[in-house]
Amino acid sequence: MNEGRKEILQIAFVLVALIFVVKLFFIQVLDKRYEQLADSNAILKEIEYPFRGLIYDRNGKLLVYNSPEYDLYIVKKEVRELDSTYFCEVFSLTQEELRVKFKELRARKEYSSVKPTVFLKQLSNLDFAKIQDHIDEFPGFYIQARTTRAYTSSSAANALGYVSEVSKTQLERDSTKFYRQGDYIGQSGIEAFYENYLRGQRGVRYKLRNVEGLEKGSFKNGTYDTLSVPGQDLVTTLDISLQEYGEFLMKGKAGSIVAIEPGTGEILAFVSGPSYDPMQLTGKHYSENFAHISSDTNKPLFNRPLMAQYRPGSIFKIAQAMTALQEKVIFPDTRIRCDRSVINCHGAHSNEDLTGAITHSCNPYFHSVLRRMLNKGISESPYDDTRIGLEEWNKHIRSFGFGNKLGIDLPNEKGGLIPDPAYYDRAYRGRPWKFSNIYSLAIGEGENLVVPMQMANFAATVANRGYFYTPHLVKSVGKTGKPLPQYEEKHKTTIDSANFYVAVAAMENVVKSGTGQYRASLQDVVVCGKTGSVQNEPRPDHSVFIAFAPKENPKIAVSVYVEFSGQGARAAASIASLMIEKYLQGSTRRPHIEQYVLNGKFLDP
């Protein structure tokens, strides 16, 4: 009656065991998902944040350092009977803010009641001191320290740049997968350009943890752990006292001051006006301050020395003069009549040689110089002839560093514009053009565009009598290192050195007896300079001045650009000479000029 039942039971038992073995084979051997899940369960990856490199000025004064800040984390599950009134008092919140914080917390995607989640961000040192004594009274709340940037000076904001949390697009673009959400990254200035040097190397510690998140020793005895490596320090080329003085002079004005050490290309001062206090873009109030600064109509974040493209104006005549000398279409003693019927002029002069023309900034003279350069009679056709001449001219002008990005160590540099034949072909859409169409180039108006950094570099090139080092802001990567290799490379212009001596002499004359005479000359130092007043009808001219000093063995070359402030001889020349005086002599001995700059009434007759 019960035949075969033993076998049925045997088969059933073995079958169940087989099902188990097969199922186990699936989840243990075939499905690799569980291994990862187990790791994420039990292995805690603890990031050790490196210290970001410090930034010094050229004299070793600390400019940017790291200051501790504190994030308050919450583990919701551990919070017990929160006395919200007391909590608000300790953490300086209103009840309403606290309510909003909790609401935000719950709305977060990654929110979990068992994992630590950021509750309050970037508490300052001051807040921390207050909170520290009370944190034990709030179970479930933890303080985590990290560092943020802090500044010893309120100046040089646009050169130094700022640091903030890495953005979503930056995360997506980060192909090396270095950054993680919440990490800090340099967003502008030196902080952005030297990000890879400054950021250092993150350390990782793998720790085992149990189900409550308690640490249970290191994973595989720390085989996979790495130590964090602090970022490299940077020594900038800035002279912070000169920088501060420049910003002091630029107060209330829009424009820029760039000062370069001609022999090295090191930028001594890099003033963009108006600016902002770098401390505003760090710490707890970053977002609100950033919103405020970035919506300011004066554009404090706009880095004028690199990004503002202006017509250069009369300072360009120096470049024209040297180009013409190089092409041998004029000679230092070439005299040209000041024919104001072609182009207007100013001041009393009539038939100057080259030095005189520069000294008085004679427009007809340079109109004629450019005509000689562009129309050398190589071709019968005035159109082709201009084309050939412009090609030649463009090559020379570009060799001064105009028309291209210089390659300074800051992001977002603009290159300006030095027109070539192709440019006018586009502009005239194939219609013919010749000298009479483009003669404004002669006096630095027309289509020319340069940025203040290029003007300063030009002044440095003249000071060097024919070469320049690409301007840069960091002279040493690491406390005692070198600048990046591209800043040790000498760039020669296409102009013979002899022709520069003519320009230098003329610029000396400008300050001694010409347009820059009154406000740019210094007692013990020979200053060489050139004024420029860039037309902005109907608004006032931009005031421009480039200079270097001393004449022999120059130590500083400056460009000053002050928007809508009239003649170059006024605002710009005053500021440039004060900068030179400050740098070479430590302080000004001409308080009336300083006062004149600070008053800012440059348009008064």
Next chain:
Amino acid sequence: MDWVTVMIYAAIVLLGWINIYAVTYDPEIDQSIFDLSLNSGRQLLFIAASIIIVMSVLIIDMRFYETVAYVIYGAVLFLCVVVLFTGREVGGNQAWLRIGSFGFQPSEFAKFATALAVAKFIGSVGFKMDNIRNQIMLFGIIGIPMLIILAQKDTGTALVFTAFILVFYREGMSPFLIITGLVAAFLFIITLLVENQYYIYGSIGTLLLITILLGKKKFKRIALLTIGACIIAGVIASVDYIITDVLKPHQQNRIKALINPDADPLGFGWNVTQSKIAIGSGGFSGKGFLKGTQTKFDFVPEQSTDFIFCTIGEEHGWLGSLLLIGLFVALFLRIIFLAERQKSRFSRTYAYAVVCIFFFHFAVNIGMTIGLFPVIGIPLPFFSYGGSSLWGFTILLFILLKLDAHRMQVLQRI
């Protein structure tokens, strides 16, 4: 004495002990396996005690077990009832009795007591399985301890007694009950898997129509088929009722977790999810002895007792699991072999009761750790931590070995 069984028994007990050590081992402290403050140390004491128990079981005359089967049954049931009123609650179950510093669970002993009683009843003179009254008596014998243990809120142990149905089947009961049970379970799961019940009703209706049209169109046949279909539909309709109204919330969740553990991995799916992660992360050959992270750091709940299999799975991988499952299969087949060579119906029935109880524990315990069965907290025989369960299973097994050793002394009366 059947030494094969003894060897398998010893192997499983030893492996269990080592794995209990692996669960509690903390690399930072580096405790010894003999440390009495650890579960492994205590388990060693339990093992030592079970050797004494084995001795006692073997010394007692074999006729004693058959003679006093009902007395033992009665006594253990009495203890179970006592526990109901005086016991202390552990993990939601009112099943523990304290004697000195050790607590023990009488329900663990109810298994061998019931096995003896069932064997005695089936083995009694004039017993016929097709007698309805005998069947009712049998279900009574397993039903009473079930109800008492259910009252202790220990559903897992109570369910173990359903394993006796396999014994009844072997001894001649119609397979109708088992088949009905399987069909009901199948329908139950189908109902849970298919969201919209109207699909099921629709397919039952279609199937019914097709069978009616294809076969002879006799009234009796059509009526029977229709009644059958209505019963099936009724079962399906009742599933929803059972799930929401009969089962307690935590039981509902265990079934939901089985169907879809990802629905709430941190809540009711936690046990199954974590257990599968631990086992699954073991890979082919495991992470190595004492190297498991999931079991050691408490991600898996009840890891020394109900979820002990996770440790094997994690630290010894698929090979280790295969070895353990192999040992159990060997034990089952050996016991069936022993059962079939018994001369008395009492001994044979008892042997089948033993193997069916072991099998039930094995299937449910491992099945739940790998997500094939709802989480029902019952130990893996000889392997899980715990004195009562080890002793209960040891007594169960060694009474069988005692009976087997003296099988030639029994007059055959099948």
